[in-house]
Amino acid sequence: MGRPLNGTEIAEIEIVVNQLYAERGINDDVNSIYERNKGKLNNGKYVIGKVKKKMPTLSDFQKKLDEREKCKELAEILIPFLRGNSLGIFDCESTIFSNEDIISFDMSEIKDEFTAAKEADWQSMCNQYREDSRSGVQKLILQYEKKIKALEAEKLRMEQMMQYEHKYEHLGYLCGIDEVGRGPLAGPVVACAVILPANHQILYLNDSKKLTAHKREELYDVILREAVAVGIGMVGPAKIDEINILQATYEAMRQAISKLKVAPQLLLNDAVTIPGVEIPQVPIIKGDAKSASIAAASIVAKVTRDRLMVEYDKTLPGYGFASNKGYGSTEHIEALKKFGPTPIHRTTFIKNFV
Numbered sequence: 001m002g003r004p005l006n007g008t009e010i011a012e013i014e015i016v017v018n019q020l021y022a023e024r025g026i027n028d029d030v031n032s033i034y035e036r037n038k039g040k041l042n043n044g045k046y047v048i049g050k051v052k053k054k055m056p057t058l059s060d061f062q063k064k065l066d067e068r069e070k071c072k073e074l075a076e077i078l079i080p081f082l083r084g085n086s087l088g089i090f091d092c093e094s095t096i097f098s099n100e101d102i103i104s105f106d107m108s109e110i111k112d113e114f115t116a117a118k119e120a121d122w123q124s125m126c127n128q129y130r131e132d133s134r135s136g137v138q139k140l141i142l143q144y145e146k147k148i149k150a151l152e153a154e155k156l157r158m159e160q161m162m163q164y165e166h167k168y169e170h171l172g173y174l175c176g177i178d179e180v181g182r183g184p185l186a187g188p189v190v191a192c193a194v195i196l197p198a199n200h201q202i203l204y205l206n207d208s209k210k211l212t213a214h215k216r217e218e219l220y221d222v223i224l225r226e227a228v229a230v231g232i233g234m235v236g237p238a239k240i241d242e243i244n245i246l247q248a249t250y251e252a253m254r255q256a257i258s259k260l261k262v263a264p265q266l267l268l269n270d271a272v273t274i275p276g277v278e279i280p281q282v283p284i285i286k287g288d289a290k291s292a293s294i295a296a297a298s299i300v301a302k303v304t305r306d307r308l309m310v311e312y313d314k315t316l317p318g319y320g321f322a323s324n325k326g327y328g329s330t331e332h333i334e335a336l337k338k339f340g341p342t343p344i345h346r347t348t349f350i351k352n353f354v
Contacts, residue, residue, distance in 0.1 A: 309321045
């Protein structure tokens with residue numbers, strides 16, 4: 001319930017409402033309505049309109065009020081009245097309808113309001129419209145209550161994904177490390193090192209293979225925006241052939257660590273212990289599904305390599321690099337047999353196909 005309106009605010013409302021009703025072709029004397037109902041203002045009621053006429057919608061009021069700079073403060077007062085069901089409807093007999101007869105906003109408006117709402121506001125939105133008996137509104141509430149439950153479950157999952165971060169947070173900066181691209185026939189192996197803020201609120205971090213391409217891209221942007229530091233390392237096909245894929249993976253990881261703008265006190269690695277690194281390390285089996293930091297590194301490495309393979313597909317068409325990312329798909333192997341290898345193929349990986 002909003003506070004009672006003062007005389008200046010009522011005068012501003014009268015101007016806006018009269019203009020709005022005039023544009024709709026509705027002849028209505030707001031002043032006389034106010035005079036007949038002013039006793040109810042102390043209860044937070046300010047009544048306008050006639051039952052037989054279509055009431056202005058929330059968006060109508062918002063638009064009119066927003067058009068006038070001097071009414072911006074008033075808009076903040078009036079809109080909560082509309083949303084908070086404290087604005088009744090006036091009939092010809094000077095009667096105030098009950099809350100069951102409050103202004104009904106269009107379903108499209110309510111859907112838009114839910115869509116625009118932040119996750120933190122979903123519950124209050126559901127509570128706000130719970131008394132609206134329309135089936136469409138009730139279905140919308142049910143849909144968002146399911147989203148709220150899913151969100152809470154995700155928060156609990158992410159808290160579990162922070163178990164290693166919480167265990168070692170007393171040491172200082174913790175760096176998650178992972179790689180992608182050890183198995184493909186073509187393209188580099190890419191490693192990533194990520195230092196996340198200790199109090200980050202990033203959700204949905206997981207093994208990159210368990211996420212959709214769209215979700216990976218979305219999280220990539222979030223990680224790069226919120227991370228304390230991100231480093232990328234990359235070793236190409238020629239070096240892989242020279243030193244083998246395991247050593248190339250270690251080299252890519254060392255590169256990633258060296259490119260961090262902040263020195264970590266501990267490395268959380270996906271399964272491996274990286275030789276030639278003085279920073280203490282904790283290898284975690286299936287770490288990209290158990291540590292938020294490693295999962296973040298997995299996602300950034302995957303998106304980085306996938307984007308690179310899409311670019312290779314433009315200059316080396318016919319092998320399907322954009323879709324298979326260099327892995328040995330049927331299309332890829334058939335192209336190898338037909339056209340032969342490209343400069344980005346790993347010679348030691350394709351001996352059985354050419």
